[in-house]
Amino acid sequence: MKRSEWAPTLPSLAWLAVFVLVPLLIIFVIAFRPTLPAGGVGEGWSLDAVRSLADPAYPKLLWRTLWISAATTAACIGIGLPVAFCLAKLPPVWRGRLLLLIVVPFWTNFVIRVFAWQQLLHAEGPVARTLRALHFLGENDRLLGNATAVVVVSVYTFLPFAILPLFAAAEKFDFGLLDAARDLGARPFRAFRSVFLPGIRQGIVTAFLVVFVPMLGAYVVPDMVGGTDSQMIGNRIAQRNFNDRNLPAAAALSGALTLMVLGPMLIRRRGKEAQP
Template identity: 65%
Template sequence: MKKHRTELLSTLPSFGWLALFVLVPTLLVLAIAFRETAPAGGIGAGWTLDQFRVFGEKSTLVLLWRTLWISGAVTAICLMLALPVAWFISRADAAWRSRLLLLVIVPFWTNFLIRVFAWNQILHSEGPLAKFFRSIHLLGENESLLFNSGAVVLVSVYTYLPFAILPLYAAAEKFDFGLLDAARDLGAGAFRSFRSVFLPGIRKGITTALVIVFVPMLGSYVVPDLVGGTDGQMIGNKIAQRNFADRNLPAASAISALLTLFVLAPMLFRKKENA
């Protein structure tokens, strides 16, 4: 009992912080989702289910589908790029590991908005990259690298790739690479050893990378707003519009409630994986 009491007391500060700044705001958002919209904007006095009718609108369903497939595509691409990087860093000499990890986190030293604006200039229709693609006839005169779903995927992969590399490296560093040599001695090829031995050995790192990339992508709105345009908008942009432009807080809360369900799904999967 004394041991459990000590654990409980040491956990209370963290639990109180999470309850105050995560649980309470989430419950408030859910409660506001069932309120009426005031005539002048804001939260009305009555209770209603009308806010959830937004999910019957075609535009909302299009945004939801686009959000899901962009988030899934970005997560898959980040994993495919991060796996060989994590492999390489974990197999490097100890003297080089810290330097390579430093290169991974260097982008965090620059403000996020500045990095996105830099991509806006790189992909600009009059920028050198677009001119080069036009010169080799890979881009039409009236086509643009900006303001489409492809630009959102590209910039999002750049943004979230370090978040995928770090947990994969943490798992790969603890992996016994002698198991790969043993698999080859037993007749397994390089790819089969990688697929059947290495990937299951860093399963928790893969699951963590999936959650860390996929969950923030579901609520992303800065990147789609700056490089996505009309064809690259995601559900986070609709929430921001309802909240800031329309001042329709109940409608924004209703959409956020559904987004919360999508966020909880991978988190529950992560919890089950750790059990």
């Protein structure tokens, strides 16, 4: 980097160092501290929190976190792609209005929106009553307290995060390429799959990252609409932190989750840099 580029870059670097790197270092340091009997962080160093990661319950918890995050991400991208495609082809006036409708939910508190879903999916809520009337839901069946409810509410929560980067990429796409593909004999879906999707690849990657990575640490949605069989790593971290006051164990789990997210990204970056 040239010297002339350092001045405008320093504020961003300072912000990242203070609010990202320093908290991460503190988390990793706490993970190697002992836990006080009354809760909190003790003096000295200990590997007890790191050893606790070998708990047999964690692999199952990790697998549940991965598949719920992957299912939510796939649903968000699957819904967001046609929405972004249609938005990009609309006139600018209608495009702005529909984008506003997508952003409007952000104006309401996140917890209130999840609580609204909790009431909708309640055993005596309108959705459950309608499904029972149509005989799609048994009298003893519940819509809350399971992984499906977590995925549904998470899709609602993260869908705008997927639509916006997909739309940003679709807006720059040359739709004349689709017409050319159809003129050459490609069916609409084949043209969409072989021409449009590769053309907005960067938007798809961005949508994947902004949904999948936050979902790995999500705990509010599973806590409010899920059950004991749909808890994720974020719920266990919150439990270790707030209920058990075992901060080193919570830090060890958080550090492991951070490495799990950053590891593949760094390997992928190294592989790209190694390419000629």
